[in-house]
Amino acid sequence: MKKTAVTPTRSEDYPEWYQQVIKVAELAEHSPVRGCMVIKPWGYALWENIQRILDRRFKETGHQNAYFPLFIPLSYLEKEAKHVEGFAKECAVVTHHRLVAGEEGKLVPDGELEEPLVVRPTSEMMIGEMFSKWIESHRDLPLLMNQWANVVRWEMRTRLFLRTTEFLWQEGHTAHATEEEARAEARQMLEIYVDFAENKLAIPVIQGEKTESERFPGAVATYTFEAMMQDGKALQAGTSHFLGQNFSKAQDITFQDREGNQAHAWTTSWGVTTRLIGGMIMVHGDDDGLVLPPRIASAQAVILPLVHKPEAKEKILAYCRALKEKLQKVHYAEDPLTVHLDERDLRSGEKVWSWIKKGVPIRVEIGLRELEQGELTIAKRNKGHKDFEKQTEETLLATIADQLDAIQDDLYAKAKAFRDSHIQEVDTEEAFYAFFKKEAGFVSAHWAGDHAVEEKLQKELSVTVRCIPLDGAKEAGTCPFTGKSSPQRVIFAKSY
Incomplete structure (x- = not known):
């Protein structure tokens, strides 16, 4: 047998292979705090490169960096019902403001807060509060903000880089005078992400819109870019959200338009995280360890x-x-x-x-x-x-x-060839079930929009609609699960 630097190999135990690559490449390790990670210098250099390249793109498109508090009053989250419902189970909450000595020298919380503070799971509500103060006239729009920060979402099952209780990200937040401008902003940021994924990370992706059940809580539309890992599973690599006027109405983000009338702003939010590093590991890594695309490498x-x-x-x-x-x-x-x-x-x-x-x-x-x-x-x-x-x-x-560009191009070509060879068009329910019980990859199939079908497939196969492709052919067909008419094929897959 060929000796490899990483054991087990990808074919033997893919999840454990992933963990071992992170270990032998000295990217990160588990911290004493459950669910959190320590990012080591070779791994953090990757995040610094991601920051530098994306930050340059954000500023080229008119966005400015700012910083907003880590703590969010509970009442702020309660202003948008779908938003708080979507994040409630993941929130870490601060209820006391000091520690005092208790029995046997142990420290115990004391000084209960008048209002609990949520440790930032995302910043729509906090940034929206500030937008409502800063925006008065159409002359103040568009308002284009971004912050590089950490967030906390209390995860029960964690995996380094892919899903941790605390992780690093950037979150962009913008406000616009018209729906058209806001929708264009959400799509523009998706395109920036896609260009970054394909041309810097050498990861081919499918860009599309999420179904209603998979949308960001409180959004009107969520755009995503999905990548295929070497085990055939999908990774949601990043998202961009058109929020409509839902958040501006909840937080009174209003402005005086050109006719002198008061109107609610149209808003967006968008972000990528350290999950991009996990995706890059799983797309390019081999049985000898990490394989870095030159344009994002910690060192070339x-x-x-x-x-x-x-x-x-x-x-x-x-x-x-x-x-x-x-x-x-x-x-x-x-x-x-x-x-x-x-x-x-x-x-x-x-x-x-x-x-x-x-x-x-x-x-x-x-x-x-x-x-x-x-x-x-x-x-x-x-x-x-x-x-x-x-x-x-x-x-x-x-x-x-x-020579570095040739390596970059080779890694992208290999990843794309693998992805394309593991996407299968399916037209019957029997073929759909047969694929996911035996094969690894994506299925392209018609779907009529029934949420009940989504729930059934997730329960029985752990499969979800990853996205409705934005550049997919709009040929009509028949949903293999309900027999109803369908406007186009969508992408189904198991996912991280």
Whole structure:
């Protein structure tokens, strides 16, 4: 049997493989607080890159960053009935404001609050309260805000990056004078997310609208982009919501329009989370660990000095340090290359495998032989670990950006080929059930909009309607579950 760096392998135990990749790649680990995680530097660098790239896009489209409180008065959530109902079971609530010494030296809560405070599960109600103060006239619109923050949703079943009690995200909130502007904003942000997922994370996605039962609580329309993991399950990678006037009416977000009349604003909200990192792991990872797309990687390249003779150590290190400086002057995907130099006193094999498991796109291995021959040994993470190339320093410096793009394109092409080969059109209920009892992947089938069908499929197969594709063909058909007419096919899948 082929020895792999990660056990179990994907085919043996996919959920455990995922956990082990996070461990061996040193991305994150469970914290002492149940359901919460500690994100380690190699993993947090990914989130910093996500932040930097998306933040740039948000600002290019007129959005500004702000920060709003972590605590939300309970009465604020109660203003929008569907909203509070949707989040009630996940809320962490603060009821006291101090601790005092109790029996046997234990600390106990004291000083009950006049009104309980909910630890931010999402910020529509808090930001809406501020919007109602800031917006007076049509001249104040559109108001385009974003915040980078943490949120808390009390999850019973947690999994690192995919679903944790506390997680990191960005949440955009906007207010507009017209319905058309607000709908266009929600779609624009979805398109930004989709472009980011496909061109930076190398993850092919299907963009669509959620069904009524899957909408964000209080939204008029929820747009999503869904990705397929290597076990065939879907991951909701992010969402953008058109909130209509539901929240503005609940919070009195009004403005004087051009005719001098008072009107309620039209609002949106949209966000992505550290879940994107989990999706990237599951789409690209292999049985040797993490595989990082270059445009989002914690580092694009690592230089590995391979010292077999102690007397050559300083010569090799001096060359490696100089090469690192040269590489860091190369720009890639709008930013300078991030390059690591691994000077740890480890055996060569141990050093090499540590970076294979971390998924760095390009390894540059340099020993005395490379210095004598004037050629560097190059290994790429999207290929086999014994698949090496020889390149001169001049070639590497001149072409590394192109080589990284080739790796990026290869990862996207592999993920898309896998996704497309695991989507099946189904026209009968029997074929639908047969697929999900034996196969992994998505089903494209007609659906007439019956919520009862959704409930039945979720109960019997753990399958849901992931989205109504926005770019799907609008051919009419027949729902295989009810026999009713259907305007187009939708995507069904098991999901995370």
